[in-house]
Amino acid sequence: AQSVTQLGSHVSVSEGALVLLRCNYSSSVPPYLFWYVQYPNQGLQLLLKYTSAATLVKGINDFEAEFKKSETSFHLTKPSAHMSDAAEYFCAVDQGGKLIFGQGTELSVKP
Amino acid sequence: KAGVTQTPRYLIKTRGQQVTLSCSPISGHRSVSWYQQTPGQGLQFLFEYFSETQRNKGNFPGRFSGRQFSNSRSEMNVSTLELGDSALYLCASSHRPGTGEETQYFGPGTRLLVL
Numbered sequence: 169a170q171s172v173t174q175l176g177s178h179v180s181v182s183e184g185a186l187v188l189l190r191c192n193y194s195s196s197v198p199p200y201l202f203w204y205v206q207y208p209n210q211g212l213q214l215l216l217k218y219t220s221a222a223t224l225v226k227g228i229n230d231f232e233a234e235f236k237k238s239e240t241s242f243h244l245t246k247p248s249a250h251m252s253d254a255a256e257y258f259c260a261v262d263q264g265g266k267l268i269f270g271q272g273t274e275l276s277v278k279p
Numbered sequence: 280k281a282g283v284t285q286t287p288r289y290l291i292k293t294r295g296q297q298v299t300l301s302c303s304p305i306s307g308h309r310s311v312s313w314y315q316q317t318p319g320q321g322l323q324f325l326f327e328y329f330s331e332t333q334r335n336k337g338n339f340p341g342r343f344s345g346r347q348f349s350n351s352r353s354e355m356n357v358s359t360l361e362l363g364d365s366a367l368y369l370c371a372s373s374h375r376p377g378t379g380e381e382t383q384y385f386g387p388g389t390r391l392l393v394l
Contacts, residue, residue, distance in 0.1 A: 199379070200379025200380065202382075204385070209387075210387055210388075211283070211369055211385040211386050211387045211388050212369065212371075212385040213385070214382055214384070217382060219379065219380050258322065260322075262379030264335065265310070265312075265327060265334070265335055265376040265378065265379075265381075266312065266324040266327060266335050266337070267312075267314070267322075267324065267371075267383060268324070269321060269322035269323075270321075271321050272321060272322075
């Protein structure tokens with residue numbers, strides 16, 4: 169079975185600083201990986217997804233993630249944090265059409 | 280194009296009652312999945328429907344059931360509610376199931392509180 173581990177349930181950065189949210193996956197086959205964001209009292213919004221076309225994936229709002237097979241990682245980064253980035257972020261792997269989610273990382277952005 | 284819609288957005292029930300939640304997928308999407316989100320267990324897959332057939336099911340008791348209609352709209356039902364069923368229930372839709380290349384688009388969720 170596939171699984172996802174997100175390192176760090178809470179991450180705090182200053183506005184303008186680099187955002188790095190970590191995700192490691194476990195999969196016996198080439199995975200399809202996703203990052204979703206959830207703002208308070210809302211559903212999940214897709215940030216980006218990896219489908220093996222390119223190891224560096226660019227998403228919305230200047231987020232990007234790099235697939236590293238040797239490290240089984242799919243970390244999410246953004247060069248400069250904005251206050252509006254404060255939310256919960258979920259990494260997920262597709263398992264036959266159902267998404268297996270990590271526990272989530274809450275991102276706080278300090279002014 | 281309208282997104283995934285879920286009704287109602289908020290619901291309060293008491294233990295032992297049953298509840299039905301509704302999900303309308305994005306136009307043209309035929310696959311609908313349901314997820315439960317709780318602080319303790321996180322996001323967990325409930326089931327997936329495609330062409331009115333349940334295609335996939337998560338590890339939830341039989342009190343949780345669902346169905347899909349010919350217009351792809353889906354409902355989920357929880358019978359004999361327990362306190363632990365309090366959660367945000369999210370619906371997601373995609374064009375077709377079973378392939379990771381498909382993106383699942385989520386609705387805003389229905390927040391259920393069981394007293």
